[in-house]
Every structure is written in structure tokens, then in C-alpha cells.
Amino acid sequence: MKKKIPLIKELNNDEKPTIHLPEPLEDFLPEKILPKDLLRESLPIPQISEIEVVRHFTNLSHMGYGVDLGFYPLGSCTMKYNPKINEEIANNEYFTDLHPYTPEELSQGALEIIYKLGEALSKITGMDKFTFQPSAGAHGELTALLIIKAYLRDKGENRNIVLVPDSAHGTNPASASMAGFETIEIPSDERGLVNPNILGKYLNKNVAVLMLTNPNTLGLFEKDILKIAQMVHDEGALLYYDGANLNGIMGYARPGDMGFDAVHVNLHKTFSTPHGGGGPGAGPVGVKDFLKDYLPVPTVEHDGNKYYLNYQVPKTIGRVRTFYGNFLVMLKAYAYIRLLGDEGLKKTTEMAVLNANYLKEKLKDYFELPYPSICKHEFVLSR
Amino acid sequence: MKLVSLFPTFYTAYTPYQPEISQGVLQSIFEYQSLICDLTGMEVANASLYEAGSGIAEAALMSVRITGKKEVIASSGLNPEYISVLKTYLQAQNIELKIIPLDEKGETDVDFLEKNISPKTSGVIIQNPNFFGVIETKLKDIEELIHKNNALFILSIYPISLGILKPPSEYNVDIVVGEGQSLGIPLGFGGPYLGILATKKEFIRQIPGRIVGETIDLEGERGFVNTLQTREQHIRRAKATSNICTNEALSAISAAVYMAILGKKGIKKIAEVCFSRAHYLRERMQKEVNLEITYPNSHFFNEFVIKIPENSENFLKKLEEKKILGGIPLSKFYKDRDKEILVAVTERNSLEELEYYIKSLKEVLKKN
Numbered sequence: 001m002k003k004k005i006p007l008i009k010e011l012n013n014d015e016k017p018t019i020h021l022p023e024p025l026e027d028f029l030p031e032k033i034l035p036k037d038l039l040r041e042s043l044p045i046p047q048i049s050e051i052e053v054v055r056h057f058t059n060l061s062h063m064g065y066g067v068d069l070g071f072y073p074l075g076s077c078t079m080k081y082n083p084k085i086n087e088e089i090a091n092n093e094y095f096t097d098l099h100p101y102t103p104e105e106l107s108q109g110a111l112e113i114i115y116k117l118g119e120a121l122s123k124i125t126g127m128d129k130f131t132f133q134p135s136a137g138a139h140g141e142l143t144a145l146l147i148i149k150a151y152l153r154d155k156g157e158n159r160n161i162v163l164v165p166d167s168a169h170g171t172n173p174a175s176a177s178m179a180g181f182e183t184i185e186i187p188s189d190e191r192g193l194v195n196p197n198i199l200g201k202y203l204n205k206n207v208a209v210l211m212l213t214n215p216n217t218l219g220l221f222e223k224d225i226l227k228i229a230q231m232v233h234d235e236g237a238l239l240y241y242d243g244a245n246l247n248g249i250m251g252y253a254r255p256g257d258m259g260f261d262a263v264h265v266n267l268h269k270t271f272s273t274p275h276g277g278g279g280p281g282a283g284p285v286g287v288k289d290f291l292k293d294y295l296p297v298p299t300v301e302h303d304g305n306k307y308y309l310n311y312q313v314p315k316t317i318g319r320v321r322t323f324y325g326n327f328l329v330m331l332k333a334y335a336y337i338r339l340l341g342d343e344g345l346k347k348t349t350e351m352a353v354l355n356a357n358y359l360k361e362k363l364k365d366y367f368e369l370p371y372p373s374i375c376k377h378e379f380v381l382s383r
Numbered sequence: 384m385k386l387v388s389l390f391p392t393f394y395t396a397y398t399p400y401q402p403e404i405s406q407g408v409l410q411s412i413f414e415y416q417s418l419i420c421d422l423t424g425m426e427v428a429n430a431s432l433y434e435a436g437s438g439i440a441e442a443a444l445m446s447v448r449i450t451g452k453k454e455v456i457a458s459s460g461l462n463p464e465y466i467s468v469l470k471t472y473l474q475a476q477n478i479e480l481k482i483i484p485l486d487e488k489g490e491t492d493v494d495f496l497e498k499n500i501s502p503k504t505s506g507v508i509i510q511n512p513n514f515f516g517v518i519e520t521k522l523k524d525i526e527e528l529i530h531k532n533n534a535l536f537i538l539s540i541y542p543i544s545l546g547i548l549k550p551p552s553e554y555n556v557d558i559v560v561g562e563g564q565s566l567g568i569p570l571g572f573g574g575p576y577l578g579i580l581a582t583k584k585e586f587i588r589q590i591p592g593r594i595v596g597e598t599i600d601l602e603g604e605r606g607f608v609n610t611l612q613t614r615e616q617h618i619r620r621a622k623a624t625s626n627i628c629t630n631e632a633l634s635a636i637s638a639a640v641y642m643a644i645l646g647k648k649g650i651k652k653i654a655e656v657c658f659s660r661a662h663y664l665r666e667r668m669q670k671e672v673n674l675e676i677t678y679p680n681s682h683f684f685n686e687f688v689i690k691i692p693e694n695s696e697n698f699l700k701k702l703e704e705k706k707i708l709g710g711i712p713l714s715k716f717y718k719d720r721d722k723e724i725l726v727a728v729t730e731r732n733s734l735e736e737l738e739y740y741i742k743s744l745k746e747v748l749k750k751n
């Protein structure tokens with residue numbers, strides 16, 4: 001498999017013909033209209049033929065590994081099968097050629113998909129309303145933290161601390177910094193869990209939010225979550241759910257019911273959209289009712305007859321990106337949810353948890369198992 | 384994205400954290416970075432950001448980190464959605480944002496900039512061509528003002544226009560950002576797109592997000608890896624240059640395929656086709672339809688603003704009945720500009736379509 005492939009610039013040959021393109025109109029060429037000092041003299045991009053480009057990238061695509069080649073046992077970053085039907089739907093030209101500023105009456109289908117995906121995710125997570133602007137998990141974290149910050153500021157509070165467990169993904173503290181917060185890490189106990197007694201020492205009136213993932217990054221369910229939620233809320237802080245991966249609980253437990261106030265979910269993890277060698281993803285954020293006036297604009301609404309974009313969100317944090325989010329990714333996630341239905345989604349959770357525990361039992365004699373209790377969709381081995 | 388759907392091991396691959404099984408993705412992203420450097424004239428590019436709005440915000444934050452100052456100036460020639468995103472990001476970290484108006488030619492008002500820039504300014508953001516399609520002709524003066532105040536020059540570009548326009552490096556730009564959608568990425572109702580970020584070598588440690596670098600493996604062969612990772616969130620956590628982790632790698636690879644297929648001649652030609660058809664259309668609108676143009680004496684690339692005698696949304700509805708989406712009403716962003724429409728022409732608008740557009744404009748105007 002190991003071979004060396006030249007770089008495009010090493011294949012460069014200025015004599016090569018270019019692909020067939022329309023000709024510019026002679027009377028309106030830039031050099032006849034623009035002053036010379038606005039124009040570039042040369043463009044150093046290599047010139048190679050189309051067949052060479054196709055061969056080049058096909059060869060490169062063979063020097064890699066993806067879900068379509070085999071098993072990908074990568075913990076929290078679920079690498080599940082990317083159904084081909086999703087790709088086919090998302091490559092449909094009625095979606096790919098749809099301009100984001102197409103008038104609402106001509107983009108009802110796309111708006112309906114965003115709206116209904118929001119409803120489905122609300123049902124799955126126990127939240128009240130979703131925004132799809134966040135384009136990845138970290139972007140979702142930032143968006144949710146800005147919403148929480150705006151909410152607290154409206155209450156006249158300038159809380160500046162974000163608490164995260166020591167096992168948290170590195171994006172949690174990085175997002176906290178971008179939202180203008182300071183991060184304090186709380187140690188996990190010997191079970192690998194957040195311990196209410198330890199948490200109690202860190203909670204005070206400066207704490208804005210506790211960011212948690214449940215099951216946590218060790219694959220363990222935070223058994224004391226209801227107590228934790230109570231403690232956080234009693235102190236006037238909010239509880240944020242890093243829902244990068246819902247495979248351990250989907251259909252069985254909901255962050256909203258556990259007391260979480262805001263969540264993000266990664267469509268490129270739980271909801272089968274491909275990881276694309278690093279992206280694009282989508283990290284939609286769901287909030288409870290009391291936070292929905294802070295969501296980024298526009299939100300997608302339905303007035304009983306038609307879908308529309310609402311720019312009049314009273315206390316909005318503003319935009320976190322252009323347009324409405326990674327729509328073609330949403331489309332794939334929506335197809336997946338509709339294809340599986342309620343029962344199918346529950347079954348994926350059962351399969352994930354049973355398979356992970358089966359594998360853990362099979363492997364525990366060969367590795368050290370730091371946390372021997374029943375896991376959710378993932379577990380930790382070391383040696 | 385349609386281009387890369389041909390290659391399943393690209394789109395079903397995970398983030399290339401394990402370089403030994405990810406050389407294809409890594410080299411492809413490296414090729415993308417190199418092609419962006421060729422296009423912009425800059426020395427380094429990153430592996431992608433989400434899209435242009437958050438990309439501009441990241442560039443502004445980069446200028447704050449590099450200069451240690453907390454005041455950003457942006458031209459109102461920026462796409463209004465970019466300005467909204469910028470406000471959200473800067474407000475979170477208590478960074479001041481000043482907006483510079485345009486002059487009567489639709490270009491950034493240099494006198495106003497001169498009065499408002501100071502040694503406290505960390506970065507100035509200009510878009511070229513700007514949101515109204517106008518080519519900024521005083522970038523040299525703007526550059527001098529910026530660097531005299533020890534601030535950074537951030538330029539938002541439209542990649543295809545660089546097929547003919549002077550590259551940002553020749554204006555001594557410090558950070559180039561831009562929307563990469565026009566590099567072969569489908570419209571897709573707004574995403575996924577591609578946030579371009581390129582800069583000078585001296586600022587490499589302040590770049591947000593992943594960068595792929597060239598290296599030599601144990602057997603002395605060339606290989607590619609994610610590099611300078613101590614900037615990133617998975618190592619630096621709260622002190623990272625950004626929180627970005629998942630990016631738009633597949634869009635970047637798609638853009639690389641697109642640029643490679645076109646090559647220098649193709650990109651120049653596409654730019655010329657966009658430019659010439661837009662100028663042709665505008666001239667016919669002026670001469671045959673008697674439409675007023677908002678900035679008639681300014682240079683433009685492939686977009687321009689027309690004035691119509693009635694409310695733009697009503698007017699566009701009438702064109703819609705003739706199966707034409709006739710442009711973007713400026714009232715969508717500027718309440719008082721309710722009789723103006725932003726028109727764009729690209730290589731995907733055939734001459735027959737332009738003819739039909741002219742004919743329809745005449746019919747709609749006659750009815751009024």
C-alpha cells in the first residue's frame with residue numbers, strides 16, 4: 001500500500017490543455033476595462049490535465065482508511081456506517097443547487113427539513129428548541145455558552161467560571177475561553193465519575209455553567225446526575241450537555257429529563273453523517289424554553305401554513321455563521337432518523353451498549369480495565 | 384462536494400489523527416493549502432474553517448492575539464452577515480468593533496478610516512470585491528494606514544476574482560480570509576461551505592485550526608502530518624488559538640480537485656467569463672432598459688447594484704413569475720435601501736439566460 005505520489009505542482013506542465021470552458025466576451029475583457037494596477041500578472045497554480053487530476057486524487061484516496069474499508073473502533077467519535085441513500089439524497093440537485101437566499105415560498109421543502117429535524121432532535125434529547133447554525137461540536141459548545149452568558153447577564157449576573165470534569169474533551173475549555181469564560185477542572189473520583197461531594201467544593205456564585213457529557217468520555221453513566229443537576233441549579237448555575245455522542249442513551253434516557261438546560265449533538269457522530277476526513281460536521285444546539293429567546297438568528301418557524309425564517313428573536317446572541325448551518329449534513333441526519341424511526345433509534349442504542357460490553361468482557365483478561373463496571377457505548381482499556 | 388463523493392475513502396474517513404493510515408487525506412489537504420497559497424500569494428494556509436463568517440471572526444481574534452490590542456475595525460463593505468458573526472464573537476471577549484462607512488463610489492471611506500484608526504487598533508477588515516460588488520481601488524493607501532498604526536490588514540476575498548485581480552500578497556495583506564464555496568462546492572442552501580484562511584509565515588503559531596505539514600518518515604520518504612498541534616484545543620485546551628476541531632476537510636479537498644482541474648488557465652478564464660458577462664449585462668441594462676446603477680463609475684467584478692422604480696421585493700416577485708430569481712433585495716439587510724437589487728453573474732449564467740433576463744426586465748418595467 002505504501003507508495004509515493006507526486007504533488008500536483010510536480011506534475012505541472014504549462015502546455016497542458018485546460019478543460020472545456022465557455023469563452024469570455026472579447027469586448028468586456030478585464031484588461032480592456034480595469035486599470036492595469038488592479039490586475040495580476042501571473043497565477044502560479046499548476047496546469048495538469050483532467051485525467052491526471054482524477055488519477056491523482058483516486059490514487060490518494062487509496063492511501064487511507066475509512067468506514068467503507070473496515071471497522072473503526074474509535075471510542076466517542078463513533079464511526080458508524082454512512083448509508084449510501086443519505087449521500088444520494090444529499091446529492092440531489094434540487095438540494096445542491098438551492099441558493100440560501102431563495103425566497104421562502106420557493107424553499108419550503110428545505111425549511112421543512114430543518115424544522116422537522118429540530119422537532120426530532122427535541123424529542124430525542126428532551127429539549128424545546130434547536131438551532132442548526134453551529135457547524136461542528138465545538139461551534140455548538142461556543143453557541144450554547146454564549147446563550148447561557150447572555151441569559152445570566154440579563155439576570156444581572158456576571159458569573160465567569162465554567163466547570164468541566166478532568167476527562168472532558170479539549171474543546172470544552174477552548175470554547176469556554178472563546179466565550180470569555182475561565183475554566184476550572186474538577187477531578188473525577190475512583191469510579192471515573194463526577195462525585196457530588198467533590199463538585200460541592202467547586203460550586204459557588206461565580207460558576208456560570210457545568211459542562212458534562214453523560215455517559216462520560218470513559219463510557220460510564222453519571223449515576224448521580226439528578227443530584228448534580230439539583231446542586232448546580234441551587235447555586236444559580238446552568239447545566240450543559242456535551243452530546244457529541246448519544247449512542248449510549250438514545251431512546252432510553254434524555255438529557256432534558258436529567259436536568260440539562262442546553263445540549264449540542266453531533267450529527268456526524270450519532271446520526272450517521274460521514275466524518276469527511278475531518279469535516280464537515282454539524283453541531284446543532286438545543287435549549288429549554290427559558291433560553292430560546294437567545295438563540296442565533298434566523299430560527300426556522302412554522303405558522304400553521306408555511307415555514308419561514310424568523311429574524312425577530314428578542315434577545316438573540318446574533319449569528320455564529322452565515323446562513324442556516326450545514327444543510328446538506330442536516331439532510332443526511334434527517335434521512336437517517338426517518339429511516340430508523342423510534343424503534344430503530346432505540347435499537348441502535350441497544351446494539352451499541354451490548355456490543356461494547358461484549359467486547360469489554362472478551363478483552364478484559366488481556367488488558368487492564370481501569371473501570372470494570374457496566375459501560376455504555378464505549379470503554380477504556382490500557383496496558 | 385459532488386466531486387469528492389467519487390472517493391468513498393475520503394468521505395468515510397475519520398479526522399487524520401493517525402497519519403500512517405491517512406496519507407491520502409493529509410496529502411490532499413496539503414495540496415489544498417498549497418493551491419490556496421498559489422491563489423492568494425500568501426505563505427501559509429490552514430486546513431479550513433467552517434465558512435467565511437466565522438473565518439473572519441477567527442482572523443479578527445488572531446489580530447488581537449498577535450498585536451495584544453483589543454479594537455477591530457471593519458468596513459461596511461463586508462457582507463452584512465459577516466459583520467453579524469463578527470459582532471457575536473468579538474462581544475464575547477469584550478473586543479471593540481468599529482464600522483467604517485463607504486464613500487460615494489461604494490468603496491471603503493479612507494478618510495473616515497484615517498480619522499478612526501489609532502495605535503490601539505489590532506486589525507482592519509476589508510472585503511474585495513465588497514458586498515456591493517465594488518472593487519476596492521485604494522487598498523495601497525489602506526495598507527499604509529493600517530501598518531502605520533501597527534495593526535494587521537485582514538482581507539476577505541472572493542477566490543474566483545483572484546483569477547484576474549492582483550493577489551492580496553501584493554497589497555502586503557497579513558491575513559486572508561474568504562468564502563471558498565465558489566471553488567466547486569454546491570450552494571446546498573447555505574452549507575457545508577469552506578472557510579479559507581491564509582497568512583504570513585511569521586504568524587503561523589497564531590493560526591486557528593489544523594494545518595497539514597510535509598515531513599520525512601523513518602525510511603526517509605516524504606510524508607504528511609497535522610502539524611504545530613500545540614496551537615490546538617486537544618493539547619492547549621483553554622489556551623488554544625481556537626476551539627475549532629471538526630472543520631470542513633472534505634470541502635477543502637473538493638476545492639483542491641476543482642482548482643487542479645481548472646489550473647491557472649481555467650481559473651483565469653472562469654474569472655474572465657464572470658467579469659465579461661457581468662459587464663455585458665450591466666451595459667445592456669443601462670442602455671436598453673434605462674436602469675439606474677447604484678455605483679455607476681466604480682469598478683466591479685461580477686456583481687453590481689441596480690435601482691428600480693418600485694419596492695424591490697414586489698419587483699422580484701414579478702420576475703419570479705417569469706421563472707427568474709432576479710437578485711437579492713438590499714432591503715433584506717438595509718431597511719432604507721428598498722429599491723435596490725444586488726445582481727450577480729457567473730459562468731453558470733448562459734448568454735441566452737442573460738437575454739431572457741433583459742427581456743423580462745423590460746416587460747416588468749413596462750407594466751409599471
